[in-house]
Amino acid sequence: GAVVSQHPSRVICKSGTSVKIECRSLDFQATTMFWYRQFPKQSLMLMATSNEGSKATYEQGVEKDKFLINHASLTLSTLTVTSAHPEDSSFYICSARQTGIDQETQYFGPGTRLLVL
């Protein structure tokens, strides 16, 4: 099956710093990637849709200036949490939509656990 990686898997940072999370599709090209946030024992919350070569589409209530998304290539999307605060602590998961064979299937990365002190 299709493989999506995320890096780092865990990060601890001080309040006010910025954190970058990378999402890579390892064996397929993805024009569309998604970023989700998940709180303990809750479902996925879509934050934004990342489109290669264009601006990301953010869901209502998600601050685009705080959560910067860049999708510079067909295999890489990055999420930067700027000026992180403790309330940004969460589990961030990306997914990639496989292009071509099955356009409607999302493959998820393993997630990044962010803790802001």
Added chain:
Amino acid sequence: QKEVEQDPGPLSVPEGAIVSLNCTYSNSAFQYFMWYRQYSRKGPELLMYTYSSGNKEDGRFTAQVDKSSKYISLFIRDSQPSDSATYLCAMGAGGFKTIFGAGTRLFVKA
């Protein structure tokens, strides 16, 4: 009304039992349906993908889609403790974003 309804559980069953997980939905435009399994602190893993109505079987897992009733199911036969996880249904259609259910937590007791 949510677009996708899924009972969060938890659902607890003994090892070897047949597990039935279900979702209902309201948007008749949905054409593709998926089930994901998510272990604690991990990303969701795609289990089953079905396009339109019908059944699909893969090992111990069977996915059913009834578009007339707007109802989908995932059956797990001979459940194992390693099946303990959260199961998310997801669905969508071309031009629509994929909608996920809230997830059902399953515990299989040895």
